[in-house]
Amino acid sequence: MLFNSLHFLVFFPVIVGLYYGLPARWRGALLLLASYYFYMSWRAAYALLLLGTTLIDYYSGYRMGQLATKRERRPYLYLSLVSNLGTLFVFKYFNFFRDAALQVAGTLNLPQAAIPAFELLLPVGVSFYTFQSVGYIIDVYQGRLEAERNLGRFALFVAFFPQLVAGPIERGGHMLPQYQRTHSFDYARIVSGLRLMAWGLFKKVVVADRLAAFVNPVYNNPQQHPEGPLLVLATLAFTFQIYGDFSGYTDMARGAARVLGFDFNLNFRQPYLSASVPEFWRRWHISLSNWFRDYVYIPLGGSRVQPARAYGNLLAVFLISGLWHGANWTFLVWGGLHGLYLVASTWARPLRQQLAQATGLAAHPRLRRSVGVLVTFGLVAYAWIFFRANSLGDAVFISQHLLSGWSLSSRKTASLLLEFSQHYRPELAVAVFAVLLMLGVEYFGRARSLQDWVVARPVGVRWVGYAGLCLLILYLGIFNSTSFIYFQF
Incomplete structure (x- = not known):
């Protein structure tokens, strides 16, 4: 079900x-x-x-x-x-x-x-x-x-x-x-839970399932789409697809539990606004990250040991995390990449401080953070290639061709992009709109929980928003009972 x-x-x-x-x-x-x-x-x-x-x-x-x-x-x-x-x-x-x-x-x-x-x-x-x-x-x-x-x-x-x-x-x-505990009927809590369920359903059926229309044709047959622009487009689409899919499931789970009187822990906290890979893992799939930290990383010695062993602990944890996601070499490589990212981030911390001083970024914290968010997003999106690819060979092929075909004079690339965009034009417009809406709502609600942010709006604004969200789900959602990505794990 x-x-x-x-x-x-x-x-x-x-x-x-x-x-x-x-x-x-x-x-x-x-x-x-x-x-x-x-x-x-x-x-x-x-x-x-x-x-x-x-x-x-x-x-x-x-x-x-x-x-x-x-x-x-x-x-x-x-x-x-x-x-x-x-x-x-x-x-x-x-x-x-x-x-x-x-x-x-x-x-x-x-x-x-x-x-x-x-x-x-x-x-x-x-x-x-x-x-x-x-x-x-x-x-x-x-x-x-x-x-x-x-x-x-x-x-x-x-x-x-x-x-x-x-x-x-x-x-x-x-x-x-x-x-x-005995949970009595609480109107405000039930409305809060239903609101969270509706938002999660929007992220699943309007964002994730529509983005799948761009991701699946490319990633299921990457050799038929060897041009870099299409591969980059599909990779970016999957980056937001998996977020909409998994965080959407989590929102629906937390909302359903809240309706019944139970409280689940937050599992996502705007992960693509992270300015470093360690911060990303404090914001993405938080319950699993904390599980590996408490039951694997810390028992191995964590960061309390010599640096070389601490780096080994990080790599081991993320290789195990990759294997947890699936019995496939692609997941091991994905986990290994994130392990290397964290090792490099820890090792290079003094170097980053020096570089920030030398370039003047240290005096502009917002600009420095923006650069960090862009770099982190790029690293995470690249690693998603190995997570999504059907085989290690497909992942390597996609990685090798990301930068190919970007010349503006390439008629073949231009015609491929034009054909692709024309074939998916309605879905592309809806998907872009849905992603921007999802990111915008969660960005403006980032300083506190999204629920608190919504409750702080005037009652009329809230109900107009509820009605609009329901209409978006009904008219733009894809209701073909598409399974959630993480059900395979």
Whole structure:
């Protein structure tokens, strides 16, 4: 079931009505049943996998809560890690590592074992709910969080439908207390949640899905579009497509949870206004960045070790992050690029200070930041090539041809651009308008949350804006139930 589907349009109001109509003691059971129904709408059998993860981690956490020392808790930590990471490995990474091992064996002329491939459909959201559950287990093991003793409450923490398949990745300390509270009907909060859902739907169906019309023809057949201008256009389109798609999902998830009385953490904060790559990762997919920081980077030693090892820690974290996104060399390269960006940013910090002094940018902080935003945007957009490309060969081809065909005298390039723009003229105009509107609204609301910015407008202005947003969604949106990009992870 997709947030941008008719199925969800019927499902969600029914759940909200039942939720506020039932006595408080039955609401948790309703949400749990609704969450499993939501998940089973994709593939019912994989609900057993979700249930298995829940039961093992509940038992592991419960047993650790009865033990005083880390040494006593450790077997249960290992039980959880092996079951969760083993599930990810079997469903997501087995074939990738199998193929890599066979390629290495073939290159070294070693005998190749007959290892069968697993023809398994990747369970939707498995990377998100396993990471959320693992974070809970580690917090209990470390003594930062008390084990949840109520099985139903823990099951809802793992499976709550707004965030089940694409995050945000929440922490037990933030969400579990919320499941113990009784949420009364609050008109202002519900309006706030619906407003956030509408804004997320706009970013998905008007921005992201329309930009896909430019991205997919080029990236699915890059050899047929070897001219740099088309490749740059498609790359820029994907840069905003993935933001509209993923942040749109997050807005809808946060809005749906808010309608029901729950609060999810912010997952995006105008990431393309970042003046450095480290700042970008403090603004993009914040819940995953924080997860890797707390559960991988800091345990590896973080920045408290010698510089060479700290750089190695950064690279390791981003290579793992790339692999988390998908079992493909393209994602490893994407993660490695961002790891190198962060290493270079950390290493070159004194050099940047000297350069700013020498060029006079230090005396003009706004200009300096603007330059930083442009450079960071370019680096991030380039890395998206490897994220979006269907293969490493396609990504390399696109990278090699980005600068080709830019001569103004090139009739072939001009005719290609003219043909492309004429074919997509209506969609291009709508897409450009939608992107500018999205960026403009979020830019003017950047000093505080977008919700607060909207609430501060006069009531008449607000309702005109609501009506306009709904009309834009209805008339400009693409409602073909296009899946969200991050569902594949």
